[in-house]
Amino acid sequence: MKCKICRDRAVISLPQHNLALCEEHFLARHARIVLDTVKKFRMFGPDDRVAVAVSGGKDSLGLLQILVAEGVSAFGVFIDLGLGEFQAMVNRAVEGFAIRFNAEVVRYSLAEHHGRSLPELVAGRKGQMPCSFCGTLKRYLMNRVALENGATVLATGHNLNDETAVLLANALRWDTPYLARQNIVLASTHPKLLRKVKPLAFLTEKETGAYALLRGIGFVRESCPYSQGARSLWFKRVMAEMEAHSPGTKLRFYKQFLRFRAEHLAREAEAAMRECESCGFPTTNPVCAFCRIVGEGQRP
Amino acid sequence: MKCKICRDRAVISLPQHNLALCEEHFLARHARIVLDTVKKFRMFGPDDRVAVAVSGGKDSLGLLQILVAEGVSAFGVFIDLGLGEFQAMVNRAVEGFAIRFNAEVVRYSLAEHHGRSLPELVAGRKGQMPCSFCGTLKRYLMNRVALENGATVLATGHNLNDETAVLLANALRWDTPYLARQNIVLASTHPKLLRKVKPLAFLTEKETGAYALLRGIGFVRESCPYSQGARSLWFKRVMAEMEAHSPGTKLRFYKQFLRFRAEHLAREAEAAMRECESCGFPTTNPVCAFCRIVGEGQRP
Numbered sequence: 001m002k003c004k005i006c007r008d009r010a011v012i013s014l015p016q017h018n019l020a021l022c023e024e025h026f027l028a029r030h031a032r033i034v035l036d037t038v039k040k041f042r043m044f045g046p047d048d049r050v051a052v053a054v055s056g057g058k059d060s061l062g063l064l065q066i067l068v069a070e071g072v073s074a075f076g077v078f079i080d081l082g083l084g085e086f087q088a089m090v091n092r093a094v095e096g097f098a099i100r101f102n103a104e105v106v107r108y109s110l111a112e113h114h115g116r117s118l119p120e121l122v123a124g125r126k127g128q129m130p131c132s133f134c135g136t137l138k139r140y141l142m143n144r145v146a147l148e149n150g151a152t153v154l155a156t157g158h159n160l161n162d163e164t165a166v167l168l169a170n171a172l173r174w175d176t177p178y179l180a181r182q183n184i185v186l187a188s189t190h191p192k193l194l195r196k197v198k199p200l201a202f203l204t205e206k207e208t209g210a211y212a213l214l215r216g217i218g219f220v221r222e223s224c225p226y227s228q229g230a231r232s233l234w235f236k237r238v239m240a241e242m243e244a245h246s247p248g249t250k251l252r253f254y255k256q257f258l259r260f261r262a263e264h265l266a267r268e269a270e271a272a273m274r275e276c277e278s279c280g281f282p283t284t285n286p287v288c289a290f291c292r293i294v295g296e297g298q299r300p
Numbered sequence: 301m302k303c304k305i306c307r308d309r310a311v312i313s314l315p316q317h318n319l320a321l322c323e324e325h326f327l328a329r330h331a332r333i334v335l336d337t338v339k340k341f342r343m344f345g346p347d348d349r350v351a352v353a354v355s356g357g358k359d360s361l362g363l364l365q366i367l368v369a370e371g372v373s374a375f376g377v378f379i380d381l382g383l384g385e386f387q388a389m390v391n392r393a394v395e396g397f398a399i400r401f402n403a404e405v406v407r408y409s410l411a412e413h414h415g416r417s418l419p420e421l422v423a424g425r426k427g428q429m430p431c432s433f434c435g436t437l438k439r440y441l442m443n444r445v446a447l448e449n450g451a452t453v454l455a456t457g458h459n460l461n462d463e464t465a466v467l468l469a470n471a472l473r474w475d476t477p478y479l480a481r482q483n484i485v486l487a488s489t490h491p492k493l494l495r496k497v498k499p500l501a502f503l504t505e506k507e508t509g510a511y512a513l514l515r516g517i518g519f520v521r522e523s524c525p526y527s528q529g530a531r532s533l534w535f536k537r538v539m540a541e542m543e544a545h546s547p548g549t550k551l552r553f554y555k556q557f558l559r560f561r562a563e564h565l566a567r568e569a570e571a572a573m574r575e576c577e578s579c580g581f582p583t584t585n586p587v588c589a590f591c592r593i594v595g596e597g598q599r600p
Contacts, residue, residue, distance in 0.1 A: 171471050172542070172549060172552070172553050173552060173553075173556055174553070174556035174557050174559065174560035175556075176560060176563070176564070234545060238538065238541065238542060241538065241541075242472070242538060245534060249472060252472070252473060253472050253473075253474070256473055256474035256475075257474050259474065260474035260476060263476070264476070264564045264565065265564065
């Protein structure tokens with residue numbers, strides 16, 4: 001297998017693009033796609049300060065590395081939920097990355113700021129799984145910590161596999177509100193809610209994984225020990241099967257959806273935002289989900 | 301496995317409904333679902349004369365049997381494309397059905413009325429497959445023959461497997477015109493175009509197959525020797541896999557689509573209909589696809 005550009009030994013083949021590339025040309029192409037996506041969807045410009053929601057995995061660290069290397073004013077936001085041994089491993093990976101790639105990463109500890117780690121929060125509630133809180137906590141904290149550190153936009157590492165798995169699940173239910181809310185750029189609907197952007201949305205896990213490996217990023221390969229993820233993994237498997245049968249399915253599914261959404265679903269009414277009575281951050285309820293979970297909105 | 305209603309021996313299990321039924325209760329339920337679907341979607345009423353597009357398979361013959369048994373003014377329309385041995389087998393099955401169930405079936409032969417069978421039509425065109433013409437020919441003739449025999453509505457035997465396979469293919473491309481055109485009732489957009497209805501759309505192949513077998517309908521199990529069908533079979537397989545993983549997926553996918561379509565796609569502009577210069581039947585072109593294929597619109 002030879003690089004389509006220079007005929008050197010290829011390190012990756014991308015059947016959906018009928019393409020094989022050597023390390024140099026793959027790395028260059030990968031960064032270029034990220035930056036083209038940023039530009040095409042006007043995700044951010046030279047005046048923006050970009051927070052990257054960092055998990056310690058290949059996607060978010062790879063994204064932060066690309067933005068930093070490109071001279072974008074970008075920093076990582078990293079939420080420490082206190083998930084025991086796994087957390088320690090993630091923390092080491094993120095710290096190592098920050099030093100190696102000269103990247104600013106803001107670490108925010110749930111336990112230090114709100115008294116209890118995620119496992120401690122969950123322990124007090126019968127029949128609740130950590131995962132059901134994790135998403136809510138991280139979404140809230142990523143936005144808040146990014147904002148409080150001067151970010152004007154929040155970038156996440158969602159890749160094409162993530163996006164199409166969610167899209168398939170939503171499409172199978174033809175769930176209008178969920179479909180309307182899925183987008184490569186989520187506009188800010190409140191001054192305290194950052195615009196969210198997904199610069200990796202056109203790149204597969206295979207591509208983001210290869211990029212991080214080839215760049216020497218020491219990312220965490222293990223999944224969270226609490227992770228259920230079965231449902232999303234199942235949809236990823238179905239998408240992978242369709243992709244194998246017909247390369248390009250995922251990319252077409254997602255790109256065509258963005259067009260369809262803009263045409264037919266963009267006008268779906270957004271829920272009216274108010275400010276949480278406890279923390280002042282945007283919510284659709286009197287007290288936001290974060291404050292309800294950490295118990296900060298329940299004081300009389 | 302026992303019948304959920306009478307505790308007799310069950311002959312079929314329907315995991316998507318968490319249901320097992322004996323022969324008697326399965327047959328009764330099956331016919332009731334068909335008639336409920338007809339009623340709910342106002343497919344036809346007592347003043348209608350219903351043509352059923354008959355292929356010789358389990359779905360269309362089962363549907364015609366139910367309507368005839370229910371006293372609906374229904375008849376079969378059956379297109380003989382002249383497909384050799386396979387056609388002879390289909391013709392025998394349809395004739396046998398008509399006698400056994402006292403059903404009126406109008407047979408229309410392509411060769412007798414238009415000079416050439418489908419294989420003969422295809423033989424004159426290099427690189428063309430019979431399948432690419434078959435759909436066009438049958439759609440045209442079913443409508444025309446039904447109309448000329450006094451039908452006010454045309455019912456087809458599309459089942460849930462057929463509908464969801466097409467829907468998945470269309471959804472993966474987010475193909476608005478195709479999605480907008482897929483419905484359980486296709487309204488007439490021209491006086492010479494019958495309303496099309498799909499009374500079996502909520503029933504799986506397993507159900508329509510079991511119904512036909514238990515009713516003693518001698519349907520054709522073989523597929524057409526020309527049938528490519530690989531693409532639609534592939535989508536059926538993917539849907540079957542998702543259904544096995546999560547029973548009820550197909551039914552939810554289709555039912556929710558109908559709601560979504562009504563809400564977001566119903567207003568998609570229909571192509572303007574005109575009358576074919578050759579046959580006078582509705583088309584979007586000066587000469588309709590049928591006349592172009594059989595060569596009746598090409599005379600100077």
